[in-house]
Amino acid sequence: MSSTLAQTLSDSAVITRRNLIKVKRVPDLIVFATLSPIMFVLLFRYVFGGAIQVPGGVSYAEFLLPGIFAQTVVFGSTITGASIAEDLQKGLIDRFRSLPMSRSSVLVGRTVADLGLNVLSIAVMALTGLVVGWRIHTSVLEAIGGFLVLLVFAFGISWLMALVGLLVRTPEVVNNASFIVIFPLTFVANTFVPLETFPPVLRTFAEWNPVSAVVQAARELFGNTVPGVPVPDAWSLQNPVLYTVIWTVVILAVFVPLSVRAYMRTASR
Template identity: 65%
Template sequence: MERIKRAFSDGNVIAQRNVIRIKRVPEVLVFVLISPIMFVLLFAYVFGSSIDVPGGSYREFLIGGIFAQTVIFGATFTGAGLAEDMQKGIINRFRSLPMSQSAVVFGRTASDVIYNVLSLIIMALTGLVVGWRIHDGIVSALLGFGLLLLFAYALSWVMALVGLSVPSVEVINNASFMVIFPLTFIANTFVPSDNLPTPLRVFAEWNPVSAVTQAARELFGNIPAGTPEPTVWSLQNPIAYTLIWVVIILIVFVPLSVRKYQRVAAKT
């Protein structure tokens, strides 16, 4: 019990430190807030003008996908932050202190949620400006935002492991790009997946990114009236399928990341 209390209080100290850093390096925050605006506007006006979704508005369809992609990119901050801490030697300082061994990674993943909360708020406001609406009530919409954040939180533990394993911040930025782009594009994020070639369609149907996007659309009431029912379980039960992924990712990557933290080689 004492141990858990300690871990919580140490994690809190680390999270507070990260929050101070967010305030001190406003450039990062500006990027975090501007790029989602850019994405919403680009997709809404560039693709939105030439793509039709039967029975509904492409812009409304699109927003769920942009939300999903942006919060997933937000998870990479966790990896970049840990990689930077390692490069700067501050991880050595933490590891020489009698603090909880899981606090550095827990504190980091917790404070990085702030980025995603802020970018969701900004995106939602931009979305409202370009014509996106919530149709199923505010409670359901909040659940949608919560699910997006939870999914991104789980992914930030994957990025934590990557961040502790790479030699520098630059590597993680490039590496995550290469993984996240295919993962968020071979999905139903920006176009309906029904028309994809079979292998890609199957991948898209079982891709958790599709599920979390589908879940967000359902919770926001953004599924157009005439849309055919999904034929696979993952998209018929997108909330449950997303939660299963969240649990699996956390079960696997929380211990792996904490263990990695305890063993990161002292870098000089």
């Protein structure tokens, strides 16, 4: 391992630890990271669950939870952009500039720390889901694979949000801009209702929406699908794990270098 890579990993670990300590010292972040998932699970399970019929007779709780998982981790990834914008606004990035540290470690540490928050959110949602009737019907390894698919995709979205935070530089604007993009992306998908209920144009978009693939992959890995129900026609939903991996690799390949370059420009001002 080269000394440069070793230094980057070491610096990234320090920044990750700093961001996690900040979460510990700001209880509001933990409260909203845990209460919001619980609210979504209970709201959709008991308010909409009786009105939505799922093909094949699978319970709505088992249909719903993978969708809630995906929506929450995607929304949770927006914390990355808002946090970076806040650090820029408060001048913390200028302090990092004066230290002999790897430039990319600031972004790596931020995205890894936010991945930790998503792990916490998923754990809370899983426990809440078990209470309202959600169950995993596959092996331990497949269940772990389902959670990993969700977290890997969320990690990719965090890098996209990192670039937004560096370009916008105001936490409030980052939150508003993220909401405009992510809200339709998570709702025009198979997160809460079957795709068969969508109009043709929206259904086509939803079938190729990466969020739909993440949800479908999680449902299959958790065993929350019904044997014998026809497989969706779209290749993306027939191969949801592969499609999710492709999207994540593309997002990281595009937005990691763009984010690092934007950070270098910002830090050199």
